[in-house]
Amino acid sequence: MESGMPKCSRRALALIISLQICLSLPNGTSAGFNEKKLLHKLLDHYNVLERPVANESDPLQLSFGLTLMQIIDVDEKNQLLITNIWLKLEWNDMNLRWNASDYGGVKDLRIPPHRLWKPDVLMYNSADEGFDGTYPTNVVVRNNGSCMYVPPGIFKSTCKIDITWFPFDDQRCEMKFGSWTYDGLQLDLQLQDDAGGDISSFITNGEWDLLGVPGKRNEIYYNCCPEPYIDITFVIIIRRRTLYYFFNLIVPCVLIASMAVLGFTLPPDSGEKLSLGVTILLSLTVFLNMVAETMPATSDAVPLLGTYFNCIMFMVASSVVSTILILNYHHRNADTHEMSNWIKTIFLIWLPWILRMHRPPGTPEYGASHNRNAPMIAERKPIHFPDVEMKERSSKSLLANVLDIDDDFRHNHRGGGTPTPMPPSSFFRSVYRQAEDNGNGARVPPPEPVVATHGCINADYELAMILKEIRFITDQMRKDDESSVVTRDWKFAAMVVDRLCLIIFTLFTIIATLAVLFSAPHIIVS
Template sequence: VVRSNGSCVYIPPGIFKSTCKIDITWFPFDDQRCEMKFGSWTYDGLQLDLQLQDEGGGDISSFITNGEWDLLGVPGKRNELFYNCCPEPYIDITFVIIIRRRTLYYFFNLIVPCVLIASMAVLGFTLPPDSGEKLSLGVTILLSLTVFLNMVAETMPATSDAVPLLGTYFNCIMFMVASSVVSTILILNYHHRNADTHDMSPWIRLVFLEWMPCLLRMSRPSEEDKTSLTEATRKALKLKELELKERSSKSLLANVLDIDDDFRHNTLQSSSHTFLRHDDSGGGTILHATTSCIGPHRELTLILKELRVITDKIQKEDEAAEITNDWKFAAMVVDRMCLIIFTLFTILATVAVLCSAPHIIVT
């Protein structure tokens, strides 16, 4: 447009591209500021004076909504610079483009799945060790999180200037899942120990059987708990105990009868032999009676010896079962302790990340 006074107005359309340094410290809850400087190196400020049309900066009314970024504003500033070469000022106008990342996509596609994976790792501590899937569940969760982190690494900007907030959170969850696998190995090790392979040291007994159960509100079933059972449950337990006693009595009686039969047979042979040997001397009857009295006494002695052996064996089995149960209870205590620790760690890490972010969700 050429006016009558000779002034010309020329507004050429154009698309300006620029690069700026990105700070990914708060990714994906970050705001970015990019500067664009407009000025002339050919004409000084006395020949070309640039003024801001609006003190608020650029006009963003015609901005087309972007799926990843929101344009918060384009403030501008007029600058006058003096250089050593020239006394005239040089004018430029600098616009600061402030954009904010829209976090809805990253929240539901990165953070929520990571929290769910971490929750699965925590719930693995509620799985009984006898199921056989406790360790495989932890390893599977660790592998799935590793694959997920590879996908996340492709999404995050590749720069070493700063560690993104999301990367810090994922590393914490990765450390937690790996630690849960190590803890599961320790729990399974304690659970499958017995009296033949390991003796429980006094400090383990003190810590995991006395102190930690009190802190975690854990206890074994006691006699008071057994008395609080219902009548039907007590009857069922009594029937089971009677069946076990009957089986034990039958096996013990069978052993005693076998011993009695064997020794009666040996006694009769020795008695008949003694009678025939002393028949000629006239004292056979007396010797036969003496041998008959010695036979039952010897049988009772052997039966008592057999009963002592059986009693010692049962006592050793009970002691071994008690030691095995102590190891299993120690494993339960470690399992409960890890459940509480890793649950608190996951909650605190998630809350810390969300609270430290400048903003949570921008739709």
């Protein structure tokens, strides 16, 4: 039966079925035709160069807003701010109006921006290679002629970094937006929100805290033109989070400074005082270079942390100089240096009294054993020899005991014989003087006539030489005692300087650290 149906009847049946299917679909599916018709009507004779106003003398009102999504980076070295921002521009285009009922209820359209007139708003202080970092999204056009353009973009803007209070600093980075060609009489920019930029969707940054994004409308008259030029300036206020810098720069610097102070507790004989100070100075130089690498090469200001590092480096360098002075004092002796009166007064009397320092046990105090006009050895008690009575009890005289000979002259004198005459005093003087004049200690024999005249001249000469040697040894011991006293005085002076430097540099480190922390605008570690 169907095969016998005429061909025209089959076509008419298919057309009826298709119409029934189309009528049974929802009304929204019929909008494609209306939207196409509307786009042809709006854009076929649309001129993208025409400023869409009813009267050419009237300015076009442009509402401008900003949504800050993320702070990507703050480049202090190059003084740049990189952010992720969504712009929001709204204006009314009189050439894009229609009656929604005439076009199947179509109330809005999405049109590419190159098919429409759009304001040439750019960021004046852009540092991007392409200058405009926005992505050209579609423009949402409504039937009343309102146009909303929300282009997102990665903005690289210039920002003058103030490093005065680094790392406890706040930065204010401006982003200035305005029309590149239209003046205020042709395009009137208005701030969309008096509170400034929208930060409701802001993604927190690990290095910076966002304090706010206030905005301001500026109307500026330039000397070149009588027309005003309008711009919208947003200020991104951020605060540096100091937790990273506190634990990676400040705390190590304080520990290194304390090590430099503790170096004064090392004894000078250890040989590590000077090498420790130089090592600490090199360590601080490395930390200072780390700070300098992140800071811009500017002479406008010195960062607070750099000032602190310089103070600590000055302290460590001064400690190295003080250590050299201490080692110099410690290794001085009577053969190379003579302690002047003012050094004795300052380092052996006044400073020990102020610092409550005392000499080690067994060492006499300077005030009790020293005289400014006489050496310490002059106040010692003289050495007492054996009494004369003990010598009278001996069967030999002092000369005979020393020379191990018989006391012939004493026996002869007691037996009534003629005593052996003693050499005259001039003989001992001549012998002693000859021995003194001999610098190498060799014995110089007395003149031959004297030897021939006196029988015991050899024994008397030996006695004179022994007395001379005893006096030489006594003088040498006296000189050694005086030298040891001078050496102990220099070592004690070195101890006084060591203690004084320990106190001074400890106070300096504490005061410098507290001054840096409390001079900062904020010291909240976060």
